[in-house]
Amino acid sequence: MPTIEEVTEDVPQPTEPETKEKSYDEMTPEEREVADAKLKAKEAAEQATLPYQWKQELGDVDMVVPLPKGTRARDLAVKIAKKKLSAGLKGKEPILEGELCQEIKMEESTWTV
Structure with a gap:
C-alpha cells in the first residue's frame, strides 16, 4: 500500500532583534x-x-554556620588562612571549606560562637 508523506519547505522564521542588556x-x-x-x-x-549563610559588603564578609545546641568553641575546628577557610565540628567533615578568590587579612579575621 502506498504511503503519503507530507513535504514542507523550511521557511525561515522571523527572529526578534537582539536586545543589549x-x-x-x-x-x-x-x-x-x-x-x-x-x-x-x-x-x-x-x-x-x-x-551556611553569608553576606558581603565592600570590605567585609560575614558567615553564619548553624551549630548544634550547646556547641562550644572548643568543639570546633576553624582554620583561617590567606586564601583558604574551613569550619566545622572537630572530628567531622567541615561544614564550610574552600579556596577563597582573594587573599584575606588573617590578622583582622575573627570567629565567635
Missing part, C-alpha cells in the same frame, strides 16, 4: 530597583541551598 549605570532608578530585587531574590535562593 543595559549596564547598571545606564538603568533608570526604576530599572535599578527591579534589577536589585531580582539579584536579592537570586542570592536568597542560592543561600537557601547552602549549609
Whole structure:
C-alpha cells in the first residue's frame, strides 16, 4: 500500500532583534530597583541551598554556620588562612571549606560562637 508523506519547505522564521542588556549605570532608578530585587531574590535562593549563610559588603564578609545546641568553641575546628577557610565540628567533615578568590587579612579575621 502506498504511503503519503507530507513535504514542507523550511521557511525561515522571523527572529526578534537582539536586545543589549543595559549596564547598571545606564538603568533608570526604576530599572535599578527591579534589577536589585531580582539579584536579592537570586542570592536568597542560592543561600537557601547552602549549609551556611553569608553576606558581603565592600570590605567585609560575614558567615553564619548553624551549630548544634550547646556547641562550644572548643568543639570546633576553624582554620583561617590567606586564601583558604574551613569550619566545622572537630572530628567531622567541615561544614564550610574552600579556596577563597582573594587573599584575606588573617590578622583582622575573627570567629565567635
